[in-house]
Amino acid sequence: MRTIAVFGAGKLGEVLLSGLLRAGWSAERLIATARRPERAEELSQRYGIRVVDNETALLEADVVTVAVKPQDAGALLADIGPKMPAGKLLVSLCAGLPTAFFAKHLPEGTPVVRVMTNTPALVDEAMTAISAGPHATAEHLAVAEEMFRPLGRTIRVPESQQDAVTALSGSGPAYFYYLVEAMTDAGILLGLPRQVAHDLIVQTAIGSAIMLRESGEHPVKLREAVTSPAGTTINAIRELEKHGVRAALLAALEAARDRARELAAQS
Incomplete structure (x- = not known):
C-alpha cells in the first residue's frame, strides 16, 4: 500500500485522511503536515498518524497531496518544489489552480493530478472529479481514484472542464x-x-x-x-x-x- 502525505491537513485534508482510514488504510501509511503545533498534536491524537515537517513528508511519501488554500499554494511549492523527487505524483486539492501552476514550481515532467471534491465527503457521499496534467498517465489517475473512491463517487474529466465542475459540484x-x-x-x-x-x-x-x-x-x-x-x-x-x-x-x-x-x- 502506498504512503500518502497530505500537505496542509486543514478541513479538506482531514476529510481525506479520515476517509482513507475508514476504508482500511493503515495509519502508518498516512502522513500529514501542519503549520501550527497544536493542529499537529490534534491530528496525531485523533487519527494515530504521523505529523512531520515538509521535507520528511516529501521524502517518505509515494504520493504528495496538496490540500492548502489556493492563496497558500505558491509559498508551499516554493519550499517543496526544488526538493521534489523526480517522477513522484502530486495530487492537488487546491480549488481553481490549474496543473500548469504546479508545473512552474516542480521539476520538469512531474506528474500532477487535479482533483475537485465536495463536502459530502464527510459522510462518504462526495462527488470527486479527477483530471490529468500533461505528464500524468492513466496509472496516475487510477492512484487518485483509489484515494478518493472511499469518499464517494469519482469521475474523470478533462482539465478544461474543472472550473465548471467547481461551479456545479464543488459549490x-x-x-x-x-x-x-x-x-x-x-x-x-x-x-x-x-x-x-x-x-x-x-x-x-x-x-x-x-x-x-x-x-x-x-x-x-x-x-x-x-x-x-x-x-x-x-x-x-x-x-x-x-x-x-x-x-x-x-x-x-x-x-x-x-x-x-x-x-x-x-x-
Whole structure:
C-alpha cells in the first residue's frame, strides 16, 4: 500500500485522511503536515498518524497531496518544489489552480493530478472529479481514484472542464442547503413547525436523489410523474418559472465558474 502525505491537513485534508482510514488504510501509511503545533498534536491524537515537517513528508511519501488554500499554494511549492523527487505524483486539492501552476514550481515532467471534491465527503457521499496534467498517465489517475473512491463517487474529466465542475459540484452542496433553507421558511409560512418542515424536506431530498441515481430516468420524466393536470405541483412549477428560478440557477453557476477562473488568473 502506498504512503500518502497530505500537505496542509486543514478541513479538506482531514476529510481525506479520515476517509482513507475508514476504508482500511493503515495509519502508518498516512502522513500529514501542519503549520501550527497544536493542529499537529490534534491530528496525531485523533487519527494515530504521523505529523512531520515538509521535507520528511516529501521524502517518505509515494504520493504528495496538496490540500492548502489556493492563496497558500505558491509559498508551499516554493519550499517543496526544488526538493521534489523526480517522477513522484502530486495530487492537488487546491480549488481553481490549474496543473500548469504546479508545473512552474516542480521539476520538469512531474506528474500532477487535479482533483475537485465536495463536502459530502464527510459522510462518504462526495462527488470527486479527477483530471490529468500533461505528464500524468492513466496509472496516475487510477492512484487518485483509489484515494478518493472511499469518499464517494469519482469521475474523470478533462482539465478544461474543472472550473465548471467547481461551479456545479464543488459549490453544489451550498445551493441545495440554500434551497432547503428557503423551503423550510415556506413550510413555516404554511403553518408547519420548523422541525417538521425540515424533516419533510430533507427526507424528500434524499429520496428524490436516490430515485434520480438508481432509476436512470431523466429528471423531466420523474418530475412529470409528480405533475398531474391542473394539480398542486403544476401550479407551483408555474410560479417557479414566473420568478425565473431556472434562469437564476444558470446565472449563478456561470458566476461561480467565472470566479474560479479569476482565482486561477490571480495565482
